[in-house]
Amino acid sequence: MQQVNSSHAKAPRRLDTLIIGAGFGGMYALHRTRNMGLDTHLIEAGDDVGGTWYWNRYPGARCDVMCIDYSYSFSDDIQQEWAWSEQFAAQPEILAYARFVADKLDLKRDISFNTRATSVRYDDERTLWRVQTDCGDVFEAKYCLMATGPLSVPKQLDLPGTSTFKGAIYLSGKWPHHDVDLKGKRVAVIGTGSSGIQIVPVVAEQAEHLYVYQRTPSFTLPMRNRKLEEDYVAHIKAHYPGLRKAARHSMTGGIRPITHRPLFSVTPAEREKLMEEAWQRGGSHFLGLFSDLLTNSEANEVVAEFVRGKIAEVVNDPDTARRLTPRGYPIFARRPCLDTGYYETYNRENVTLKDCLEHPIIEITENGIRTADGVVEVDVIIAAIGYDALTGAMLSIDIEGKEGRSLKDKWADGGRSHVGLMIEGFPNLFLISGPNGPSALANFILLAEQNVDWICDCIRHLDANGLRSIEADAGAENWWMNKVTTLGSMTLYPTANTWYTGANVPGKPRTFPVYVGGLGRYREICDDAAAQGYSGFTLK
Template sequence: MPVTQDSTAKQSQKVDVLVVGAGFGGMYALHKFREKGLHTVAIEAGDGVGGTWYWNRYPGARCDVMTIDYSYSFSDEIQQEWTWSERFCSQSEILSYANFVAEKLDLLRDIKFGTRASVVEFDDATQRWRIETEQGDIFDAKFCILSTGPLSVPKGVAIPGADSFEGELYLSARWPHHDVELDGKRIGVIGTGSSGVQIVSVVAHQASHLHVFQRTPSFSLPMRNQKLDPEYVAQIKKHYNAIRAVTRMTFSGGTRPASSRPLFSVTVEERNAMLEEAWQTAGHNLLGIFSDLLLNKDANDVVADFVRKKIGETVKDPEVAEKLKPRGEPIFARRPCLDTNYYEVFNQDNVTLVDCLTTPIERITPKGVIVDGKEIELDVIIAATGFDALTGALLSIDIKGREGASLREKWSEGARSYLGMTIHGFPNLFTTAAVNGPSALANFILLNEQNVNWISDLVDHMTAQGHDTVEATEAAEDRWMERIAQLASKSLMPKANTWYTGTNIPGKPRTFPMYAGGLGKYTEDCQIVANNGYEGLTFRGQSATPTVHKARETA
């Protein structure tokens, strides 16, 4: 596709690989392709590495995946040198880890910070990608890897009057990089997803009075966080590689329990004891003690009722407790939250729950928030309003493939790709940990490693065969999307109106675009494609004559 006259006036930097994003996926992609001897550069909108952990600095920010899992596995040297302090680590420690890895691998010299991609355009004449940034940079790349993350575009505050507020208004996903004084202030937290739950658990002990504006209540489970014992850490490090080999083949890519036992295969007494033990040891264990919680609604209802009972036992005011109990959606169909005494704070005299399902926020005023015709005066508003998830970051960039085909148009009715890594009509463009793979359902770091390794092997194959470009065939893309739909149809996850399905964004197509078969099965599917000569992909060489590797009917 011809480039614009304005673009040609700017000098471009020619590279082999351009990586968009310097979170954990982009960092590993930069390292991997540099190791291959390819001239690789990454661009990052933030001023440092870490992705979501660079941006999300709100009070209480903490990973809900155990840190022994939520870390790189490709380097045993890094595994042995770095030591986590807690079972579930804070944002600041995870960001320190990201910086440790970046310095260890000398990544910073090839990352251009404060740089956001605006146009990613394939040039049909040169068979290369032209990447323009909002800052005026232009890159000319053979391969473009988009590691933009599933939760990187905040929704913002779509409430009338937000701009008029005279107090302090903070977006949880864009928290200031300086200290924010909250002690003794009247605070309102809007939103009770994972970020909101974490914020409320901390801010409730700082505010003179806290109003929690809840529209859809979340199921939140006790995190039971703890400091890691040195003997346990030594044990993990001694056996890390063996542990990783197992976790790569699990559903989530982690070490939490994963049972093959259906709920109704045990007695009522047994299951109640198992649920209670999971609740007392670590709430996330509830996800894995039975095999059919996301397949069998009756089994799901049993666990949901158990958690609702726990909420009722914790919150003293029955009316408040009832409002905090999620209903109408399967438990775990919405991303479950992990908390430290979240429900307990609603027993404090300085905490008020505002049920925005029955009394929605009407508008924000200079002094506070109007609900049910009454003004609640506030000094601080914290908006934990969520993200344009999964596709938001990719579609915020003007991406154009062969003959100017627009990704926004292609995905107007929902995201489509092959293996969640390559897209028909967009040659040599790859996405990592993206929408049509396990994405947010899996351990994000291990998934990024798997994707980058698979793409790296594909590039090696192209080099050996003399191919210049590769892209998915339309037929293979269709089959992959059918597979995603088939897996989703067996799960209860699509039943909820969540960011998983896009229903938190007005006008966004309602789909369940993630691979619901688990990280282990997804890895097998990707390996089968590679073992069969990269079936479902079209290659072009110097002659520009396409070579199509047809997918089998069972692929």
């Protein structure tokens, strides 16, 4: 049988560059490498471009970064031609934008859709990567670019009895591509992170009754989304060069208001006034209000208590308000959420909050959900339970570097890389928005652009100098990981149980694989390494 199968195996397709993933990072990588004259191709598990915005089609899905930031900056033609309709764009508009870019750049002719990489292995003798797919295709490429995304592997609902449920179960991160009619249905939403907070207000308007199963209450701020007026859009387009330059060198890769003012530098009355004004203007203003909220626990608690007070003001039932009020972790140490009417939703008669800290879910039954206080019968379960973030997508593929070294072994204690771009022992394997860069704390699109530009400049340097490979030095990787850990430990981020730290996935190593020094400083570090002949990397 092996002889028969091998005789029908597809011949490998030889490339200069193979890209895995057609999100915004992969799309830009395809555009850049193709324009360099490289023989390049991209494979994508879905049947269209868009990455997370292709898969996440749940009710209420919306970006929590302003769209004037969360968009490509490399092409002024694209910036001028595309016009956003809202300050915070909804999923259908973001997916339409991705499709618009793909069509304008004619990207799809070099993409294999419905194709998932199953193994990525380095051939030491031939100095190339051999990539096998679930379609039976085999690619061989000198360079492999992993644009797999930091939030692309949703957790599965693994509660006892899940398989016995007779109704419909939907994952927020793998939402069906057909309309889901929830009108008149009894619906349960499990999870109240970013996705759950967006889902709840929308589903509450459709369902006969909505039950929200909450384990850890989240801090969420009002988004105050608005339509963009034509004159404002024209104003932004006229000033994009300066705005983009400022964003690239900012902490977050965006142009939302941010300050260097510590909380205790202003009087209690003044900071109360500042918080109230920012709350009314919207969450993006509130996030940048004080400079020390993630380094000073006392300052953090002042802001947390202000938000707790807002919950008590909005939610009519005191017991429900109490259960919705987060305690025991710093505000913003979990990803800050921006919502539209989330707390107000609990004033509806058809919405019930189920506190899973007090009454944990025991099992899924044929007709509903059993907790310690009984069974609730439902027709639909929506699982908004998060992702195996930052490292999950890479580890879902069988990746082997030099001498058969397994990435799973390399990352057994957490994701490791040098400046989030390359891994020691894995030559010519580049990461886009990978772990140990600014990742979750930055605007992903501008970060992806920076990563891709650095990678393409690196490839051009290798080819121009007749070099076969580049990989991270072991010493440099250790230095960078120590820097990431040291800087992270100076903040409150590692103190919370979040997907940032891997605490949401049982058995996952507890780390904080995110560089907190900001996108602007990160750019400088990467540029300095390149200017010094790619110091921190081994070139052969």
